[in-house]
Amino acid sequence: MKICVLVKEVPDAAVEKRINPQTGRMDRAGERALNPYDTHAIEAAMQVREGGVVEVDEIVAVTMGPSTAVRALHKAVSLGADRSVHLSDDALAGSDVAATGYALAKVLSRESPDLVLLGQQSDDGECYTIGAVVADHLMMPSLTQVIKMDVAEGSLRCERQAEYGYDTVDIKLPAVISVGDAINEPRYPSLKAIMGAKKKPLDALAIADADIEADRVGEAGSKVVCGAFKAPPEKSGGTIIEDEDTNDTVEKIVAWLDERKLLS
Template identity: 35%
Template sequence: MNIVVLVKQVPDSGAERSLAGDGWSVDRSGGTNVINEMDEYAIEEALRLKDETGAQVTLLTVGPDHAVDSIRKALSMGPDAAVHVSDEAVAGSDALGTAKVIAAALGTLEYDLILSGAESTDGGVQVLPHLLAELLDIAALTGARKVTVEDGGLLVERQTEDGYEVLRASGKAIVSVWDTINTPRYPSLKGIMAAKRKPVTTLTLADLGVDAATVGRSGAATTVLSAEPRPARGAGVKVADNGDGGDQLVAYLTAEKFV
């Protein structure tokens, strides 16, 4: 069994984030880039399946040269190898353009299962697994809280607001996972040292046969119309308790639709 895990390097959500000089994209040039949090759960799930089935686990990422730092950290958790698509022409791609590049990269690999996080902290659009399923003509089982390998296919519990749905698929599939599925492991010293020797294949758009004009900002199917920095935090509302503080608090929470 061959598993490919999609991994993305994103700006640390715990650090201050800003727009790049173009005013339309997130600045990724700083030193606060990390593995997308949800992808760590996808990596852990792949490693769990590896322990059960002896699967080969390969990471796949699309990003600038410095994304290799996140690749090495991810490899230290236990995957076997990685593929890094690095090409300046990819910069500014929307979800569809990114999906085209990833689909082309997957075409160079043998895989039975693709795992990904349910969303990225810098985009949060949650459409990439569906786009890839369409481009690759495979099943999409999204929002998983549990994955089980069965004879001839997969059994997935899909998390919903009211509980979960049971999905089954035979053949190749892409599964996105939520943070309820497991607890990602911490890399061991042995894993960190081993990651330095694991193979990382770097590919360009030319290697993948992807026309640069169809991706990037110029080839995007969507357009950012405006962008503004987050407004400064306001002073808030103070409730003076003159015997009716509770009523004031309930009225405020009701107005803000918290209750």
């Protein structure tokens, strides 16, 4: 079995998210890291391999992103992927979800995976939709929010988290599965794996290598048009009540709550 895992480089969680008003795109300057949700997808691939029910020949990490995204691939490899594929091309800048999904599907079709795993969401765009777009292009069945995955020869039994409870679904491979963050506890990479990650094979592709039509990606190939952006209103400073006399303090708190109709 061959497993491809989609991974993305995102701004570090500590960096404040901002839209660049000139480009209408997210400001991706500053520290970046592997999307934390994708570490669950890599761990799921590793657990399929280590489970021993099916033989996993290869785990391949795939990303689309600028040159810095190589670091996300190195991290993915240090967590267990055997090799990685980096789709990077100036023509891809400004791609929306549909264009990103199309481009990733083109790369994946070159790999012919039995299973495509991805995170439930990216920590920056948070669209939750790439799995469905990729599956549509690949004509594969797809499940989202999978929190348990039992693999058999040619199929998977998945448990997915739904609003009303849990669904158990049998799905035939090849398939695209986006995993929920409750599926596992990702492992930490060993020092040896971190040191060795840069030596693992990395396939760098431009759009022509993956047979991607230039007019279907980038700003020109994207249907999302961004309107005006404005920053959310500043939070007010709040009310600080100094506790000099406890009875007085309690009265002030009750009056404050009552004024806002927060007491029944």
